[in-house]
Amino acid sequence: xxxxxxxxxxxFEQLTANFCxxxxxxxxxxxxxxxxxxxxxxxxxxxxxxxxxxKANASAPGYxxxxxxxQTIDSNDAIQSSLIMLATLAKTCAxxxxxxxxxxxxxxxxxxxxxxxxxxxxxLILYDxxxxxxxxxxxxxxxxxxxxxxxxxxxxxxxxxxxxxxxxAIVFLPESTGWQCIYFNNxxxxxxxxxxxxxxxxxxxxxxxxxxxxxxxxxxxxTIEMLLAYFWLGLAAIATGVAHSAYQKAIEYxxxxxxxxxLIKNIExxxxxxxxxxxxxxxxxxxxxxxxxxxxxxxxxxxAQTRLTATTLCSQAVTDCLQVFGGYGYMEDFGIEKxxxxxxxxxxxxxxxFFMKQYIAxxxxxx
Amino acid sequence: MYIDNYLSLRYSKESLPLLGKLLVDGKYQSLWDYDTTxxxxxxxxxxxKAKAFSRLYIRPLxxxxxxxxxxxxxxxLIKEATRWGFQTIIMxxxxxxxxxxxxxxxxxxxxxxxxxxxxTECGGLALLLLAHxxxxxxxxxxxxxxxxxxxxxxxYIKGAWFAKPTxxxxxxxxxxxxxxxxxxxxxxxAHIQVTATPVNxxxxxxxxxxxxxxxxxxxxxxxxxxxxxxxxxxxxCFLVKKCMKGxxxxxREKKMGQRAADASELIFDNVFVPRxxxxxxxxGGWALNQNVLNYSRPVVAAxxxxxxRGAFERALHFCNHNYYMGKKLIDYKEIQYELAxxxxxxxxxxxxxxxxxxxxxxxxxxxxxxxVYASDMAVEICKQAMAIMGDAGIYHEYGVEKALRDARLTxxxxxxxxxxxxxxxEHQYTTDVAIDTI
Ligand SMILES: Cc1cc2nc3c(=O)[nH]c(=O)nc-3n(C[C@H](O)[C@H](O)[C@H](O)COP(=O)(O)OP(=O)(O)OC[C@H]3O[C@@H](n4cnc5c(N)ncnc54)[C@H](O)[C@@H]3O)c2cc1C
Numbered sequence: 001x002x003x004x005x006x007x008x009x010x011x012f013e014q015l016t017a018n019f020c021x022x023x024x025x026x027x028x029x030x031x032x033x034x035x036x037x038x039x040x041x042x043x044x045x046x047x048x049x050x051x052x053x054x055k056a057n058a059s060a061p062g063y064x065x066x067x068x069x070x071q072t073i074d075s076n077d078a079i080q081s082s083l084i085m086l087a088t089l090a091k092t093c094a095x096x097x098x099x100x101x102x103x104x105x106x107x108x109x110x111x112x113x114x115x116x117x118x119x120x121x122x123x124l125i126l127y128d129x130x131x132x133x134x135x136x137x138x139x140x141x142x143x144x145x146x147x148x149x150x151x152x153x154x155x156x157x158x159x160x161x162x163x164x165x166x167x168x169a170i171v172f173l174p175e176s177t178g179w180q181c182i183y184f185n186n187x188x189x190x191x192x193x194x195x196x197x198x199x200x201x202x203x204x205x206x207x208x209x210x211x212x213x214x215x216x217x218x219x220x221x222x223t224i225e226m227l228l229a230y231f232w233l234g235l236a237a238i239a240t241g242v243a244h245s246a247y248q249k250a251i252e253y254x255x256x257x258x259x260x261x262x263l264i265k266n267i268e269x270x271x272x273x274x275x276x277x278x279x280x281x282x283x284x285x286x287x288x289x290x291x292x293x294x295x296x297x298x299x300x301x302x303x304a305q306t307r308l309t310a311t312t313l314c315s316q317a318v319t320d321c322l323q324v325f326g327g328y329g330y331m332e333d334f335g336i337e338k339x340x341x342x343x344x345x346x347x348x349x350x351x352x353x354f355f356m357k358q359y360i361a362x363x364x365x366x367x
Numbered sequence: 368m369y370i371d372n373y374l375s376l377r378y379s380k381e382s383l384p385l386l387g388k389l390l391v392d393g394k395y396q397s398l399w400d401y402d403t404t405x406x407x408x409x410x411x412x413x414x415x416k417a418k419a420f421s422r423l424y425i426r427p428l429x430x431x432x433x434x435x436x437x438x439x440x441x442x443x444l445i446k447e448a449t450r451w452g453f454q455t456i457i458m459x460x461x462x463x464x465x466x467x468x469x470x471x472x473x474x475x476x477x478x479x480x481x482x483x484x485x486x487t488e489c490g491g492l493a494l495l496l497l498a499h500x501x502x503x504x505x506x507x508x509x510x511x512x513x514x515x516x517x518x519x520x521x522x523y524i525k526g527a528w529f530a531k532p533t534x535x536x537x538x539x540x541x542x543x544x545x546x547x548x549x550x551x552x553x554x555x556x557a558h559i560q561v562t563a564t565p566v567n568x569x570x571x572x573x574x575x576x577x578x579x580x581x582x583x584x585x586x587x588x589x590x591x592x593x594x595x596x597x598x599x600x601x602x603x604c605f606l607v608k609k610c611m612k613g614x615x616x617x618x619r620e621k622k623m624g625q626r627a628a629d630a631s632e633l634i635f636d637n638v639f640v641p642r643x644x645x646x647x648x649x650x651g652g653w654a655l656n657q658n659v660l661n662y663s664r665p666v667v668a669a670x671x672x673x674x675x676r677g678a679f680e681r682a683l684h685f686c687n688h689n690y691y692m693g694k695k696l697i698d699y700k701e702i703q704y705e706l707a708x709x710x711x712x713x714x715x716x717x718x719x720x721x722x723x724x725x726x727x728x729x730x731x732x733x734x735x736x737x738x739v740y741a742s743d744m745a746v747e748i749c750k751q752a753m754a755i756m757g758d759a760g761i762y763h764e765y766g767v768e769k770a771l772r773d774a775r776l777t778x779x780x781x782x783x784x785x786x787x788x789x790x791x792x793e794h795q796y797t798t799d800v801a802i803d804t805i
Contacts, residue, residue, distance in 0.1 A: 033621070137692075143692075144692075145692065145693060160758060195762055195763075195764075196434075196762065196763035196764070197761045197762060197763065197768070198753075198760075198761040198762075198763075198768035198771070198772070199761070204762075258543065258558065259544075259545065259546050259547050259553055260546070260547060260550070260552065260553040260556060261553070261555070261556030262556075267785075269785035269788070269789075270785075273785075315750075319746070319775075322775070323778065323779070323783065323784075323785070326545050326546060326779060326783055327540070327545060327577075327578050327630075327779055327780065329779070330622055330623050330624075330775070330776055330779055331620050331621060331622060331623075331630075332621040332622070332623070333621070337622075337623035340623070340775070341623065341772070344750070344753070344761075344768075344771065345761050347750075347754075348753050348754060348757070348758065348760050348761050349758060349761065350758065351757070352753065352754035352755070352756075352757055352760065353754050354701075354705060354751070354754035354755050355754075355757060358701060
């Protein structure tokens with residue numbers, strides 16, 4: 001079902017771009033090369049208020065068309081719109097785009113389960129057993145070794161998750177009968193430890209649960225597949241946004257830096273770097289726009305292919321752009337090293353290329 | 368997984384007749400050990416020593432310093448490295464601690480072998496210790512015995528006998544001249560600002576250098592400046608001491624990786640340098656610079672190799688100690704495939720580097736080939752190591768992502784890989800490249 005015109009998608013893109021210019025730009029400054037994390041809650045609130053992020057609340061502006069809003073469940077255009085918004089955010093800051101992405105997925109889960117609730121800042125935990133993502137395990141969670149205890153409506157478990165300053169949590173767990181999705185609306189009983197990461201810093205946690213379950217929802221394989229598909233596609237979109245902005249910065253720099261008696265934009269090897277980066281970014285964009293909601297099993301494979309292609313190409317593009325800056329690219333001040341780290345993190349998170357390749361092959365064999 | 372039965376590698380040797388046994392190698396020996404055996408005996412010793420030192424002193428410091436480089440006092444480590452003889456390895460006795468016979472076959476091999484070991488444990492600490500040699504290299508390549516006696520000999524005596532290190536740095540890069548001072552074509556038009564004005568008894572140095580490794584901690588710096596009113600062909604190398612009036616270290620850069628070593632701005636404000644502190648010939652700076660780079664590029668290549676090896680070793684450790692679905696990661700065929708691929712690259716890089724060091728004199732094209740190939744492969748290997756670890760690959764605690772951050776720098780300094788490609792052609796333009804293939 002297609003619901004959005006190209007003009008409307010462009011409006012969402014513009015809305016996001018305006019938000020970046022007005023608010024998100026201040027998130028990164030010379031003292032906070034990875035972002036001023038204390039600003040995150042207010043930025044997320046603002047993004048929710050103007051409809052960039054979906055909330056599981058029908059009256060929220062982003063309910064339908066915010067990132068991973070309700071319409072993305074069956075509309076290709078809504079998915080494209082989410083991807084474009086994520087890429088636009090990522091041009092300014094990949095970490096914030098990632099947080100929006102996680103928040104959106106959490107909202108989508110709740111919307112799918114008709115759980116209209118008001119909430120803040122999710123912690124999203126995709127069960128460790130899902131990663132590396134092997135297709136057979138996704139379909140048969142009963143084969144995954146259990147490393148949690150659930151008794152008297154309590155969950156005792158340790159796992160990795162993504163979010164910021166979470167006030168509620170969504171956890172996926174494998175069971176003998178299928179997947180279960182658990183919701184906690186109070187994270188006071190969850191012990192959180194921030195994990196230092198290569199890029200997309202400040203948003204990864206090790207969480208220890210000894211917590212009362214607020215709500216338990218069943219999650220059929222299709223739902224899990226769709227969420228994983230969103231997860232991977234979002235990473236691809238963010239990587240594309242990062243690479244795009246790295247490229248723009250590199251182009252600008254070549255018009256300012258002099259070496260070999262002229263601007264470096266005239267140096268052949270610099271042009272080769274830029275040409276390669278541009279081709280990779282365009283290919284990655286094309287991989288994203290060709291994504292379509294097809295029948296359920298192929299969706300995930302298609303998402304995996306898109307993610308593998310886009311993140312690999314973008315990671316190469318960003319490294320080429322960094323090279324254009326020479327030594328300056330290696331320093332925090334120019335912001336390009338952050339893009340390099342962020343892009344490599346997007347390449348690895350939740351299924352690195354190594355596992356994505358196997359995953360795609362396994363799905364091909366299944367077919 | 369690979370069971371010791373009659374199909375195994377070991378049995379394939381044992382079942383041969385005596386003479387056959389002598390001709391085949393059924394040993395289960397690490398590649399590190401195999402490679403060590405092809406080195407000259409004294410270099411082997413340095414390799415083992417460097418490995419021991421790195422594990423003992425560098426390994427525990429690496430994550431701490433990466434996290435907070437600004438509170439780190441490097442002096443104890445430098446002192447220890449000096450005590451072990453690593454900081455004077457660039458020359459043989461009586462000027463340094465390098466073993467003489469292997470030195471006569473290759474001036475750089477011993478440093479390269481050590482660099483790999485240091486960098487395996489930490490890129491930043493390796494740079495901290497090795498950038499010193501870059502600073503010393505102009506003194507060595509000046510080929511001027513009085514210079515050696517005046518500067519290298521006291522440095523060696525102080526270090527070897529009194530464990531008092533003298534740290535040096537090498538300063539060519541300027542804000543407006545980066546690649547241009549590493550490329551003979553770009554150099555013609557280089558916007559060099561650091562100038563030396565002749566005055567009575569010496570020269571007054573003015574201007575700013577940037578990105579100088581160890582710049583803030585060095586006791587002495589080999590600084591390249593053009594003579595006032597002249598161009599790059601007047602470039603001259605001066606030995607500037609920390610205590611000289613008007614010389615100071617400015618801003619310390621915030622780097623993505625190799626964070627333990629500072630990259631600093633050096634400010635020269637009417638620094639008087641006596642004539643006797645000219646290194647090599649007056650106006651002989653460019654030649655010195657080009658040869659120093661040819662000399663040091665295999666060492667940078669060895670550092671890149673070390674970063675990659677570090678990533679490989681940590682990923683291997685991870686695969687040996689983590690289980691997936693009840694099975695060790697290392698026992699998955701796909702993981703083995705990837706590890707093998709990384710080993711292939713590591714071995715080929717090491718062979719390229721050792722080959723580039725196989726001459727007494729550094730060879731420009733071989734040096735640049737080693738530097739470009741090693742650094743490009745190192746980045747690939749680090750990415751592969753991260754990939755097989757899944758999400759854990761991006762966590763600081765495993766040190767693999769750090770290796771990638773560290774390795775990325777080797778594609779930039781000592782001339783970007785683009786500049787190094789031109790250096791290869793510059794050297795081969797009238798030889799290999801000119802060969803008529805029809
Ligand atoms: C951490 C660190 C430590 C360093 N340590 C030292 C040190 O101890 N001492 C020292 O003197 N220097 C040091 N450097 C400087 C380093 O060698 C330079 O950064 C490097 O040579 C590149 O110069 P640049 O940064 O000015 O880049 P630029 O020269 O501005 O290069 C920008 C881009 O243009 C390309 N380019 C420029 N000119 C050409 C050309 N002629 N042909 C082809 N491509 C070209 C480059 O490949 C690059 O892609 C260090 C740098 C870093 C980052």
